[in-house]
Amino acid sequence: MAVQTVVSNTGISLGPAAALSCRECGERFPLGPVFACEACFGPLEIAYDLPGGDPEALRARIEAGPDNIWRYAPLLPVPADVADKPNLNPGFTKLVRADNLARELGVTGGLYVKDDSGNPTHSFKDRVVAIAVEAARAFGFTTLSCSSTGNLAGAVGAAAARAGLRSCVFIPHDLEQGKVVMAAVYGGDLVGIEGTYDDVNRFCSELIGDPAGEGWGFVNVNLRPYYAEGSKTLAYEICEQLGWRLPDQIVVPIASGSQLTKIDKGLRELIGLGLVEDRPYRIFGAQAEGCSPVSRAFKEGHDVVRPVKPDTIAKSLAIGNPADGPYVLDIARRTGGAVEDVTDEQVVDAIKLLARTEGIFAETAGGVTVGVTRKLIETGALDPSLTTVVLNTGDGLKTLDAVAPTTGPSAIIRPNLDSFREAGLA
Numbered sequence: 001m002a003v004q005t006v007v008s009n010t011g012i013s014l015g016p017a018a019a020l021s022c023r024e025c026g027e028r029f030p031l032g033p034v035f036a037c038e039a040c041f042g043p044l045e046i047a048y049d050l051p052g053g054d055p056e057a058l059r060a061r062i063e064a065g066p067d068n069i070w071r072y073a074p075l076l077p078v079p080a081d082v083a084d085k086p087n088l089n090p091g092f093t094k095l096v097r098a099d100n101l102a103r104e105l106g107v108t109g110g111l112y113v114k115d116d117s118g119n120p121t122h123s124f125k126d127r128v129v130a131i132a133v134e135a136a137r138a139f140g141f142t143t144l145s146c147s148s149t150g151n152l153a154g155a156v157g158a159a160a161a162r163a164g165l166r167s168c169v170f171i172p173h174d175l176e177q178g179k180v181v182m183a184a185v186y187g188g189d190l191v192g193i194e195g196t197y198d199d200v201n202r203f204c205s206e207l208i209g210d211p212a213g214e215g216w217g218f219v220n221v222n223l224r225p226y227y228a229e230g231s232k233t234l235a236y237e238i239c240e241q242l243g244w245r246l247p248d249q250i251v252v253p254i255a256s257g258s259q260l261t262k263i264d265k266g267l268r269e270l271i272g273l274g275l276v277e278d279r280p281y282r283i284f285g286a287q288a289e290g291c292s293p294v295s296r297a298f299k300e301g302h303d304v305v306r307p308v309k310p311d312t313i314a315k316s317l318a319i320g321n322p323a324d325g326p327y328v329l330d331i332a333r334r335t336g337g338a339v340e341d342v343t344d345e346q347v348v349d350a351i352k353l354l355a356r357t358e359g360i361f362a363e364t365a366g367g368v369t370v371g372v373t374r375k376l377i378e379t380g381a382l383d384p385s386l387t388t389v390v391l392n393t394g395d396g397l398k399t400l401d402a403v404a405p406t407t408g409p410s411a412i413i414r415p416n417l418d419s420f421r422e423a424g425l426a
Contacts (some may be wrong), residue, residue: 128230150179157186235266257324
């Protein structure tokens with residue numbers, strides 16, 4: 001793993017971000033484009049000097065902010081004037097009360113879908129990239145880059161175009177065509193690599209340590225500590241949209257596991273700031289059976305996540321060696337949650353169930369989450385009498401191939417009433 005030279009904090013203004021802290025040994029470092037601890041190689045994350053004082057005043061300040069993630073700028077590693085800069089303004093997506101789906105699943109305590117398909121490039125990746133762009137600006141990078149399973153590629157391409165940066169993103173060569181087109185349309189360089197996402201990510205880590213990567217900010221590698229913080233905004237929004245209240249249960253899809261760990265971090269920050277009442281919550285992780293190393297470790301009682309070779313239609317979750325896997329296990333166990341998986345057939349059924357009941361067309365990751373929710377209820381792991389939030393992280397229009405074989409017209413008829421009646425549609 002490449003480790004870049006730590007730069008001085010002088011001249012760097014990223015709001016309440018005070019330092020980088022190792023999640024393993026606690027060693028602290030100045031803010032800079034680094035992602036691994038020099039002492040133990042553990043992952044780094046942001047340590048904050050968060051605003052203290054009157055929670056009511058902070059809540060009012062947030063509520064008076066823009067209708068996007070920048071309303072939470074006092075809690076994020078971004079400059080105070082971030083909302084005034086050219087960016088895609090992602091976030092504050094709908095929290096849909098899903099009563100029809102609740103009836104189908106037998107949920108009585110209130111079921112909500114946090115629908116992040118409403119973001120500018122139709123996935124939650126716009127949140128994390130928006131934070132990474134500010135770090136890239138602060139560190140003087142001129143090229144925005146990433147390793148991606150598709151959604152991140154599109155988010156980086158769009159954000160870089162808007163910010164006036166060059167982009168060059170790397171993807172497995174066999175991604176869904178919809179995601180390839182969407183990543184390419186923004187005008188940056190798009191490079192397909194013959195291999196899995198884990199191969200792509202490994203290549204990008206090598207590129208950072210090479211002169212060819214000089215001046216490049218890889219949002220999910222050397223900018224990862226900043227990038228990952230964008231997922232906290234999901235936790236902030238869910239609580240605010242529930243009336244500044246913690247949900248009882250949240251079901252989150254797992255790729256690298258970073259999103260789940262940052263949602264937990266966001267919830268704990270809100271509790272610490274007095275913005276929500278401190279009470280128990282449970283976090284559940286969702287994977288596809290064809291790439292379920294975290295689910296397998298959870299069920300077998302292991303603390304170590306053994307890498308696998310992915311084989312699933314849920315390509316956005318197809319990370320065989322999830323970096324945050326062990327932390328996901330810790331959170332699921334600490335909060336009384338679980339990690340579960342579903343087959344590809346169950347993913348497709350869940351996509352169609354969510355579309356049929358709530359009019360939300362989810363990509364395969366959303367199908368994984370809804371499918372796992374149904375399975376968790378059936379096994380008794382998830383309490384249907386409690387308030388539950390399920391994440392849909394992307395738009396189904398990006399993964400049409402997954403559902404196309406099992407959907408189509410109800411009938412094909414001639415343009416007259418007799419043909420309509422003959423088809424039994426009257």
